[in-house]
Amino acid sequence: MILIVTNKTDLTADYLIIALKDLNYGFVRFNLEDFPQHAQLLWDPSGPSGSFLRLPTGELPLSEITSVWYRRPVDPDPHPTLSAPQARRFAIAESKEAITGILESLDCFWVSRPSHINRAENKLLQLATAQRLGLSIPQTLVTNIPQCFFEFYSNLDSIINKPIKLSRLDFSDENKLIYTSVITKKQAARNQLTQYSACLFQEHLPKEADIRVTVMGRTLFPVLIHVRQSAPYYVDWRRYAPEDLDYSLVDIPQDISNKIIQLMDVFDLNFSAMDFMLTRSGKYVFLEMNPNGQWAWIQESTGLPLRENLAKILHRGVP
Amino acid sequence: MNRNIPFALLFQEPECSSPGKNNTYYDEAASVTMAITESGPVPLVQLESGILGTRTMTRAAAEPTDSD
Numbered sequence: 082m083i084l085i086v087t088n089k090t091d092l093t094a095d096y097l098i099i100a101l102k103d104l105n106y107g108f109v110r111f112n113l114e115d116f117p118q119h120a121q122l123l124w125d126p127s128g129p130s131g132s133f134l135r136l137p138t139g140e141l142p143l144s145e146i147t148s149v150w151y152r153r154p155v156d157p158d159p160h161p162t163l164s165a166p167q168a169r170r171f172a173i174a175e176s177k178e179a180i181t182g183i184l185e186s187l188d189c190f191w192v193s194r195p196s197h198i199n200r201a202e203n204k205l206l207q208l209a210t211a212q213r214l215g216l217s218i219p220q221t222l223v224t225n226i227p228q229c230f231f232e233f234y235s236n237l238d239s240i241i242n243k244p245i246k247l248s249r250l251d252f253s254d255e256n257k258l259i260y261t262s263v264i265t266k267k268q269a270a271r272n273q274l275t276q277y278s279a280c281l282f283q284e285h286l287p288k289e290a291d292i293r294v295t296v297m298g299r300t301l302f303p304v305l306i307h308v309r310q311s312a313p314y315y316v317d318w319r320r321y322a323p324e325d326l327d328y329s330l331v332d333i334p335q336d337i338s339n340k341i342i343q344l345m346d347v348f349d350l351n352f353s354a355m356d357f358m359l360t361r362s363g364k365y366v367f368l369e370m371n372p373n374g375q376w377a378w379i380q381e382s383t384g385l386p387l388r389e390n391l392a393k394i395l396h397r398g399v400p
Numbered sequence: 401m402n403r404n405i406p407f408a409l410l411f412q413e414p415e416c417s418s419p420g421k422n423n424t425y426y427d428e429a430a431s432v433t434m435a436i437t438e439s440g441p442v443p444l445v446q447l448e449s450g451i452l453g454t455r456t457m458t459r460a461a462a463e464p465t466d467s468d
Contacts, residue, residue, distance in 0.1 A: 092453040095432040095445040110431040137428050250410065257410035320411065323452065377445070377454035
């Protein structure tokens, strides 16, 4: 049985579930906001009662789980009668830790284990590992020392700044996104970039195109992302409106493919969405990877059989 | 509220064009979100507006793994 750990608003989970139904593969969806009000668990690793999840759709013995797709779980949601913020935080943390621990103890196939995803999300560790494996990365500087930033800035034609961790800030009435952006002279002159935080700076390389490589198991699905000529230039393709982008299938060199698989192995992942830049000189430059990134819209844009592939590896329980 | 931070540029989050919440509901038995259409309920993700909700820029907030 395939277990999907996510939340009710995760449309990518819906997208896969449609394929699982078409292929007649058994699955159970565990939306974490259901816990503990509408879902229960029992874990008894040495006792006779058997361990299980009791979900709104029925009871699932943990021994029946053969694969887990760890998708986008949200926080558990204790009953509102538990109103004190500290008590709620405690209950949420306890529930979350219990669920994660119980699931991680399952000896089954994962796409991917949460502990592996968490480790692989660190962008600096990604860059260091990619470079160690022989992938090209942009010249990179992480610092909060102004002199070092200015030296880096003055030695390169143009540099970019990208968030190390958060790419979104939530305000009470709206959300703001933080994209990769070119550092302007005005920003640099304000001398505040390194005042409050460590910041990640990279050389701004002239690019031919962006390449998104979706890796599922050991299969790579590289896609070239084109920006339509009428659109303005942005460093970060996520800034474009959907109608400004086109996607096409692309072959990437075997050497790059091999290193991508090695990168997956180092982090012990069975899924990743990796971003590369193809420079004007034809070099593939690793930018970052998203160990739990989005992919359904790529299937819709290119026809690549991503969900069918993911469904099959989850069903088979091997990458 | 001051919404400027000195070390990053902030951008408006794009509007998600998914149908309003009144037109959708989570179907527990089907394990997917359904949209109410003129021809009856269909999985939201099978509509163009639903697939837009899977794009990288409209990810859910405050998740431990929301980096796309």
